Amino acid sequence: MEIVFIRHGHGEHLVDYPNQLNILHPGLTEYGRMQVMDLKDRVVIGSDDLVVASPTKRTIETAQVLLDSSHFFISAAIGPRMFPQMYDTPSLLCDLSYTVEEIKRLYPTIPILECCVQGGEGINKLRQQDFEKLATDFINVCRERTKRLLIISHDGTISNYRVYFGEKELTRKDFLGEAGMYQTTI
Numbered sequence: 669m670e671i672v673f674i675r676h677g678h679g680e681h682l683v684d685y686p687n688q689l690n691i692l693h694p695g696l697t698e699y700g701r702m703q704v705m706d707l708k709d710r711v712v713i714g715s716d717d718l719v720v721a722s723p724t725k726r727t728i729e730t731a732q733v734l735l736d737s738s739h740f741f742i743s744a745a746i747g748p749r750m751f752p753q754m755y756d757t758p759s760l761l762c763d764l765s766y767t768v769e770e771i772k773r774l775y776p777t778i779p780i781l782e783c784c785v786q787g788g789e790g791i792n793k794l795r796q797q798d799f800e801k802l803a804t805d806f807i808n809v810c811r812e813r814t815k816r817l818l819i820i821s822h823d824g825t826i827s828n829y830r831v832y833f834g835e836k837e838l839t840r841k842d843f844l845g846e847a848g849m850y851q852t853t854i
Contacts, residue, residue: 669807670816671833672851673826676722676730677703691759695725696733704733704846711818713848720781720815721730722747722821723765723790728775730847739779740820742771745806749788751824751840755793761807763822765790774811775819780808791825803832807854826850 671689676702681688687693696704709735719740721731724747731740748763771780786852793798810817819829823843832837833854 669811669814670851670853672732672816672818672849673829673844674707674711674734674818674820674836675823675826675846675848676726676820676821677701677707677726677733677847679726679762685790688762692761693725693766694762696729700726700846701729701733704730707847708734708851713818714816715788716814717816717818718808718810718821720746722825723764723771724748724822725766727820727822730780734820738775738778741779742775743780743781744790744804745802746819746820746821746829747792749791749794749828750823751827751838753796753828755795759789759792773806780831781806799828800832803829 676696678697679700680697683697713735719731719735720743721727722742722757723742723744728742732738738741744765747765750757766774768780771778791802794802826844827838827842833852
């Protein structure tokens with residue numbers, strides 16, 4: 669299976685970094701939308717590809733700009749996750765996911781690909797073995813649907829999945845950055 673990771677564009681929570689990290693559900697800035705438009709010219713999305721976005725406003729907006737539509741899924745299995753993981757550090761408000769109820773109310777036409785997580789802190793505080801089980805379940809569900817998966821998520825989450833797929837010695841220096849893209853085959 670081919671997997672393309674896409675990191676969301678510049679978010680509102682980064683306009684006055686680090687002072688705005690504790691705002692709830694930040695969206696993309698105009699600059700972030702421009703970054704995603706530039707990315708749109710470089711990423712090919714086929715009709716058989718499965719596109720899944722994290723349940724946050726900025727990742728959903730990234731998917732909407734990339735696809736000019738709502739032909740994608742939302743899944744908490746790829747929601748915000750710290751990297752490296754720090755279990756005793758509280759989650760920032762900007763990293764709280766929409767709940768299933770909020771998604772259904774705010775984005776009623778976008779289907780949810782449910783995989784055992786119900787929003788809030790989502791996967792951010794899952795212990796490693798629980799994250800790995802969830803990641804296995806998520807990838808298996810996606811494998812049943814497609815040969816090519818595009819995941820629109822967050823730097824920490826993308827790095828956690830890359831480690832799960834077997835990459836070694838990743839650090840924060842390996843983050844993709846705003847509207848970055850990384851492709852792998854599993």
